[in-house]
Amino acid sequence: MTFPLFAVAAAPSELEGLTSAPELLRGEFIQSKYISALDTEFESSGTFEYRRNQSIEWRTVAPIESVLVMTPDSIINRQAGNELSRLEGDSNPVVSVFSDIFFGLMTAEWGKLAQYFSFQLQRKGDSWTVFLAPIDSSVEQVVSSVELHGDQLLREVVLHEGAGDLTRIRFTDIQL
Numbered sequence: 001m002t003f004p005l006f007a008v009a010a011a012p013s014e015l016e017g018l019t020s021a022p023e024l025l026r027g028e029f030i031q032s033k034y035i036s037a038l039d040t041e042f043e044s045s046g047t048f049e050y051r052r053n054q055s056i057e058w059r060t061v062a063p064i065e066s067v068l069v070m071t072p073d074s075i076i077n078r079q080a081g082n083e084l085s086r087l088e089g090d091s092n093p094v095v096s097v098f099s100d101i102f103f104g105l106m107t108a109e110w111g112k113l114a115q116y117f118s119f120q121l122q123r124k125g126d127s128w129t130v131f132l133a134p135i136d137s138s139v140e141q142v143v144s145s146v147e148l149h150g151d152q153l154l155r156e157v158v159l160h161e162g163a164g165d166l167t168r169i170r171f172t173d174i175q176l
Contacts, residue, residue, distance in 0.1 A: 010121040010130070012110035018128050020152055020176075021107040025050040027174035029058075036164030048171075050106045072099050097138060105146075108154050117146065126151050 026049040034041045046060040058068040067078045073089040075098065089095040097116070104112035108130070110119070116139045117132035130148045134140035147158040153174055159167040 010119045012114045015110040015119060015130065019108040019150055019154060021109055022176045023052050025107065025176060028172045029169055031169045034166040056102060056106060070099055070102055105157055108148060
């Protein structure tokens, strides 16, 4: 990944004051997924609820209703009240890595993210952008870079994936 010229390298301790990491965070999301091989974009929307160190509930309401629940030890996918899949950390080490990353992303827990990424910081007034480049080879297989945009809270996540695919998640109506 090439960082913008006006972004500077940052250590996790330098990023700590950018955001708050509340015990409970909920709101709405709009997620767009660009698939380069199809040259098309798909959009979904719904609600989320984050409980620090406990769970992230990602409830998609459109176009198809589903619920993804992530805990530090498991990832569960449900649709129409039925459990479609369950991944447990004790039998699948990837669950722990993704859990660390997603919990870290939701509240910009920089120390947790530093296990997997290097950081570049760009500030403009009260707003900031942090560019993350993978330093962990298993993460690099999934994302080539990540952008986090926010103010006191994280407002947008952009995941640059292989083959030119891109996922953009915008958070709205955030409540502490």
